[in-house]
Amino acid sequence: MTRRTNNSLTDDLLRPVLETSTKFYVSTGLLALIVATGFGTWFYQIYYGLGVTGDNWPVFWGFHETNFVFWIGISHAGTLISAILRIVNATWRRPVTRCAEVITAFALMIGALFPLIHLGRPWLAWWLIPYPSERFLWPNYRSPLVWDFFAINTYLISSLLFLALPAIPDFALIRDRTTGWRNWFYGKLSLGWQGTPKQWHRLESAMHMMALAIIPIAISVHTIVSFDFSMAVVPMWHSTIFGPYFVVGAIFSGIAALNIVMAIVRKTLHLEKYLQPIHFHNLGKLMLAMSLLWGYFVFNERLVTWYGNTPHEMAALWSTQMGRYSPLFWTMIFFNFVLPFPLLAIRKVRSITATVIASCAVVVGMWLERFLIIVPSLSYKGTPYSWGAYLPRWPEIVIFSSSFAAMALLYLLFSKFIPIISIWEMKVGEHPHIKVAAEVQEAEAAGELV
Amino acid sequence: MSHNWGMAVDLDRCTGCEACVVACHSENNIPTVGATEAARGRAMHWIRIERYWEGEFPDVKVKFRPVLCQQCDTAPCEPVCPTYASSHSEEGLNSQIYNRCIGTRYCANACGYNVRFFNFFTPSWDKPLHLQLNPDVSVREGGVMEKCTFCIQRINAGKIAAGLAQRPLKDGEIQPACVQSCTANALVFGDLADPDSMVSKLAKSPRGTKLLEELGTKPKITYLQQGSWDDAPNK
Amino acid sequence: MTGMYGLFSTPELAQQAVDGLRASGVPEHEITIQSSEPLEEYRFGSRDRDTVMPWISVLGAAIGMATGYFLTSVTQQAWPISTGGMPIVTNWTNLIIIFELTMLGAVFASVITLMFAARLPRPLPKFYDREISNGKILIGVANPRDIERVERALRASSGEVRMMGTEL
Numbered sequence: 001m002t003r004r005t006n007n008s009l010t011d012d013l014l015r016p017v018l019e020t021s022t023k024f025y026v027s028t029g030l031l032a033l034i035v036a037t038g039f040g041t042w043f044y045q046i047y048y049g050l051g052v053t054g055d056n057w058p059v060f061w062g063f064h065e066t067n068f069v070f071w072i073g074i075s076h077a078g079t080l081i082s083a084i085l086r087i088v089n090a091t092w093r094r095p096v097t098r099c100a101e102v103i104t105a106f107a108l109m110i111g112a113l114f115p116l117i118h119l120g121r122p123w124l125a126w127w128l129i130p131y132p133s134e135r136f137l138w139p140n141y142r143s144p145l146v147w148d149f150f151a152i153n154t155y156l157i158s159s160l161l162f163l164a165l166p167a168i169p170d171f172a173l174i175r176d177r178t179t180g181w182r183n184w185f186y187g188k189l190s191l192g193w194q195g196t197p198k199q200w201h202r203l204e205s206a207m208h209m210m211a212l213a214i215i216p217i218a219i220s221v222h223t224i225v226s227f228d229f230s231m232a233v234v235p236m237w238h239s240t241i242f243g244p245y246f247v248v249g250a251i252f253s254g255i256a257a258l259n260i261v262m263a264i265v266r267k268t269l270h271l272e273k274y275l276q277p278i279h280f281h282n283l284g285k286l287m288l289a290m291s292l293l294w295g296y297f298v299f300n301e302r303l304v305t306w307y308g309n310t311p312h313e314m315a316a317l318w319s320t321q322m323g324r325y326s327p328l329f330w331t332m333i334f335f336n337f338v339l340p341f342p343l344l345a346i347r348k349v350r351s352i353t354a355t356v357i358a359s360c361a362v363v364v365g366m367w368l369e370r371f372l373i374i375v376p377s378l379s380y381k382g383t384p385y386s387w388g389a390y391l392p393r394w395p396e397i398v399i400f401s402s403s404f405a406a407m408a409l410l411y412l413l414f415s416k417f418i419p420i421i422s423i424w425e426m427k428v429g430e431h432p433h434i435k436v437a438a439e440v441q442e443a444e445a446a447g448e449l450v
Numbered sequence: 451m452s453h454n455w456g457m458a459v460d461l462d463r464c465t466g467c468e469a470c471v472v473a474c475h476s477e478n479n480i481p482t483v484g485a486t487e488a489a490r491g492r493a494m495h496w497i498r499i500e501r502y503w504e505g506e507f508p509d510v511k512v513k514f515r516p517v518l519c520q521q522c523d524t525a526p527c528e529p530v531c532p533t534y535a536s537s538h539s540e541e542g543l544n545s546q547i548y549n550r551c552i553g554t555r556y557c558a559n560a561c562g563y564n565v566r567f568f569n570f571f572t573p574s575w576d577k578p579l580h581l582q583l584n585p586d587v588s589v590r591e592g593g594v595m596e597k598c599t600f601c602i603q604r605i606n607a608g609k610i611a612a613g614l615a616q617r618p619l620k621d622g623e624i625q626p627a628c629v630q631s632c633t634a635n636a637l638v639f640g641d642l643a644d645p646d647s648m649v650s651k652l653a654k655s656p657r658g659t660k661l662l663e664e665l666g667t668k669p670k671i672t673y674l675q676q677g678s679w680d681d682a683p684n685k
Numbered sequence: 686m687t688g689m690y691g692l693f694s695t696p697e698l699a700q701q702a703v704d705g706l707r708a709s710g711v712p713e714h715e716i717t718i719q720s721s722e723p724l725e726e727y728r729f730g731s732r733d734r735d736t737v738m739p740w741i742s743v744l745g746a747a748i749g750m751a752t753g754y755f756l757t758s759v760t761q762q763a764w765p766i767s768t769g770g771m772p773i774v775t776n777w778t779n780l781i782i783i784f785e786l787t788m789l790g791a792v793f794a795s796v797i798t799l800m801f802a803a804r805l806p807r808p809l810p811k812f813y814d815r816e817i818s819n820g821k822i823l824i825g826v827a828n829p830r831d832i833e834r835v836e837r838a839l840r841a842s843s844g845e846v847r848m849m850g851t852e853l
Contacts, residue, residue: 007819049592050553051570056491058564060555120553120568120593127533127552130756137534137550138760142768142778145532145554150785158792165799173721176818191806194813199803200723202738206799209742213791220784232560233526233665312664378559382662383517385500386564388491427722427820524770531768538767668770 009426010173013419016269017174018182023268024416031409038402041395042117050120054393058386059378063396064118066370067403070253071111072152072225073246073366077254078104078159079218081283083211092282094429095274098422099265100258101163106410107257108156110403115148117399144227151217151224158214166207168193169424222250229373235316236305236377245297249366252290252336256362259283261411263356265420274421277352284355287362288344295337315380315387324389325376328368335365453619454542454670455600456642457629458652459516461675463636466499466514470628470637477601477627479587481573494567496598497628513679516637518628519544519565519598520661520669527557527566535595541605542642542670546597553593562665566597600639601626621647642670689835690717690825691844692816696724698842699822705838711826717812719823738802742795749790753783814847821845 045052055062078100085093116122128139128149139146171190175183193199226246229237259280266275305317320329340358344350375390392400414420474480474497483492497518504511525544528536535550536557558566572592575583583589586603590596608624621640629637640649649672652658658672659679673679693699699718706716757779765773800806817823824844829835839846 010818010820049571050568051487051492051592054490055555055568055570057493057567058558059491060558060568115554118554120555120595121551121591124533124552127550130760136764138763140529140532140534140766140768141757141761141782142529142771142775143532143556144530145556147778147781147785149532150782154785154789154792157789161792161796165796168805169721173818176815187809192809193803193805194810195719195721195817197718197720197724199805200720202799202802204723205738206795209739209795210792213742213746213788213795217785217788217792220781220788224781228556231530232556233562233667234559381559382562382564383500385498385502386517424722526769528768529771529775534766534768536768538769 009430010177010423012271012273013421013423013426014174014177016415017417017419018178020416024412028409028412031405031412034402034405035409038399038406041398041402045117045395045399046122050118052393052395054391054396056388056390058381058388059375059390061118061374061378062390063371063392063400064114065374066367067400068111068114068118069225069228069246069370069374070367071107071114071403073222073250073253073370074257074363075104075107075111075155075159075254076218076222076247076250077107077258078102078162079214080251080254080286081258082162083214083218086207086211087215091429092279094425095271095276095421096258096262096279096283097425098163098166098418099262099275099420101159102411102414102420103254103257103261104159105156105163106407106414107254108152108159109410110406112152112156114403115145144224144231147224147227151221155214155217155221158210158217162207162210162214165203165210166422166425167418168203169195170419170422173423174419219247222246229377234377234381235313236301237373239301239304241297241301241304245301248290248293248297249369252287252294253363253366255283255287255290256359256366259287259355259359260363263352265415266352269415269420271421274426280352280355281350284344284350284358287355287358288340291337291340291344291362298333315384316377319376319380320372324379325372329372332365332368332372335361336369337365452540452643453641454643455521455605456542456640456649456653456670456672457518457600458638458649458655458658458672458674460634460636460638460652461515461673461679462657463634464499464514464516464632465634465636466501466512467633468499469631469633470497470516471495471499473627473631474598476582477584477587477604478599479583479589480596481569481575483570483573487570492568492570494569494596496565496567496596515661515673515679516628517563517565517661518671519600520563520667520671521600523668523670524666526560526562526665526667530556530560532556543600543602544597545602546595546599548588548590548594548596551594553595555595557595562662562667563669566595569594569596688717688812688825688827689829689832689839689846689848690812690814690823691839691842691846692814692821692823693842693844694821696822698844699724699824702824702839702842702844705841706824706826706835709831709834709838711829711835711838715826715828717823717825717827719813719817721817721820724822738795738798741798742791745794745797746787746791748794749786749788750783752790753786754779756786757782816845 053062081093081100082097116125119125128146130139168190171186172193172195175186175190178186223243223246226242230239230242232238262275262279266272302317305313319325339361342349343354343358379389380387475482478496480494480496483494497516500515500517502513521542521544525538528538528544532554533550533552535547537545539545553568555568558568569590569592604626605624608619612619621644624639626639629639638649638652640647642650642653644650652674653672655674657674657676659675660669661671661673691702693702703716707713758774761774812825812827814823824839826835836846
């Protein structure tokens with residue numbers, strides 16, 4: 001087998017950082033415009049009040065909260081791929097890890113904006129920070145929203161560090177390959193990294209500890225987000241299934257997002273040699289497993305509710321199965337379960353294109369799932385006189401769309417400044433492993449091993 | 451001695467006239483949101499008369515029930531507020547502290563009775579309507595939750611008056627606006643900690659039930675009705 | 686001259702060079718090795734002892750746990766506000782905050798320890814060559830006592846020998 005020279009690998013993966021095309025500038029400009037529109041709409045909403053949205057009595061939560069849960073869910077991609085596969089030493093993860101970790105970091109940032117967007121008085125959001133205030137008042141630690149604050153911030157900080165640490169050797173690489181402002185900039189970012197065995201050992205040790213820590217953090221984050229719903233005695237919310245249900249849904253939507261992003265990166269940055277069909281195959285299989293698991297949870301939830309037949313819950317249930325929200329529900333089932341199944345289960349069909357189509361469907365389906373958890377239950381809560389309905393208005397739709405543009409923009413900018421595939425980790429993947437045994441035997445025989 | 455404020459609503463007396471709704475609006479500076487906003491479902495009636503009817507005219511059967519904040523002992527709206535804007539007072543009331551509210555609306559979602567309302571816009575009163583505002587009650591800005599307070603300003607005024615006169619509070623001396631305006635005397639307000647008060651006696655009445663008791667909220671409002679709600683329309 | 690190093694294009698040659706240097710009497714700790722990837726399968730790349738880093742992460746987690754416990758229970762008692770009939774100090778819910786701060790403590794401890802142990806951030810020492818980023822492995826000796834023997838050992842393994850400060 002021909003061994004790729006380290007230089008060609010480095011050249012290919014550094015090219016997006018060192019060369020900029022017109023397409024980059026045009027895309028950045030367009031996306032920045034859409035994001036600016038989103039921010040403008042947010043400020044319009046702050047100025048005039050939340051009344052410009054479709055929220056009402058009793059459906060006080062709608063698009064903004066759906067987007068919050070959706071984006072936090074998307075952020076679970078990176079952790080699964082990076083941390084779990086790192087710990088079990090799955091070598092196919094190498095080109096994929098940084099792509100995934102970047103999705104996590106940016107999806108978290110976007111998701112964490114939505115609690116601010118949905119507040120009635122967002123300029124007071126800093127009251128959630130626990131500090132000794134002159135009012136002697138601390139946050140209410142019994143509230144799931146305060147748990148959200150702690151969990152999401154912990155996850156965000158950990159993810160950013162998890163992303164930043166293995167980037168240091170790559171910054172050193174760029175430092176050595178460039179001159180001028182790039183040399184200075186990446187010189188500062190690489191913190192004087194030399195690459196001594198001691199440094200490598202320490203870095204890998206730190207990555208291992210962080211991978212071990214970040215998996216429970218990620219699981220706890222979406223469980224805590226699910227607690228925003230399950231802690232309230234609202235029809236179809238107050239269920240013990242919500243914790244695992246949300247985590248599985250998050251991983252599901254995260255892998256779907258990763259597939260889409262990887263396919264785009266592969267095409268636009270010409271990385272076909274590195275992001276190979278095998279990666280999409282493996283992620284496709286994982287997504288299939290998640291689809292089945294997700295279907296299992298949905299079935300569980302619905303069967304138990306239907307069988308129990310409590311009047312408190314039946315109106316909400318029927319509205320999703322046969323009533324007002326049923327078109328959305330059945331679309332969701334089709335996109336999350338029916339469509340991906342043949343595309344991913346049949347090996348001959350499971351190509352990169354098929355995986356991406358299935359992933360797009362899953363992203364739409366999972367967004368619908370979040371919406372269908374929130375809105376029908378609130379519409380049919382309490383005494384029938386107080387039931388209501390919800391339709392979004394233009395501010396919610398604009399902010400929703402611009403969140404996708406924000407993700408694309410952040411990703412684009414990232415891939416411009418930092419190699420989207422971790423170069424040193426790819427190089428490690430090229431090493432033959434048999435050498436260790438032979439050398440160690442030799443050394444033992446010669447009595448040299450300390 | 452610590453009070454424990456409660457209410458009894460006699461469904462056999464209520465005529466559904468909605469004088470209580472109007473009185474509550476005037477007393478508590480509740481904005482009227484206008485026709486467009488009301489059509490969007492943003493009306494803010496701290497007390498509302500829920501109407502249920504069946505049949506066609508002239509054989510219509512109507513049932514109605516005044517619903518207001520039940521001041522639950524184990525209120526689901528209280529633990530979920532991240533900033534302690536919704537908490538339990540020592541006199542058994544569920545306090546809504548406007549200054550502390552950042553508008554997450556979680557309390558409204560957690561409330562099983564849908565008695566919490568949100569200021570989607572900052573209300574305004576064109577002159578000279580601003581003169582109708584009650585100086586004892588604050589005006590809330592946009593982004594803040596509000597709900598029935600059992601007219602805490604009247605409770606405080608009554609306690610202060612009794613304290614100044616150095617006498618204990620008399621039963622029926624404090625009346626929230628809805629209680630005061632009820633034409634049929636269907637609403638009774640008083641101190642559940644006082645065994646001799648009218649509301650304590652009515653709370654033990656065999657005609658008494660609690661609304662959505664199965665939610666486990668321990669509401670403090672007793673609804674009185676001969677027979678059951680499900681059987682017959684209000685007589 | 687303050688140092689001499691050789692650049693080697695494969696890990697096997699680098700290993701040879703390290704062996705050669707040791708044979709010519711250079712003590713282990715004076716040999717500098719730098720590479721653009723971890724080479725822990727090779728003996729020269731794995732000469733480190735196990736670190737105490739994992740235990741420091743556990744210590745960080747313990748500090749986080751204590752912080753979470755005190756932050757929640759002390760502040761809840763500082764101004765006791767009754768909500769929903771729940772007790773003032775709600776241990777079940779405080780566990781969530783305690784968990785998050787425990788994990789955060791572990792993460793911070795790992796990162797801070799890395800910074801100290803890998804001696805980052807620091808200015809790039811003079812003992813460095815940009816060729817490392819082209820895949821070469823640098824094996825060198827600072828202030829060598831016997832320059833000729835060092836040079837011979839490096840050349841014997843087909844290394845590109847350079848003096849410090851003369852990078853091209």
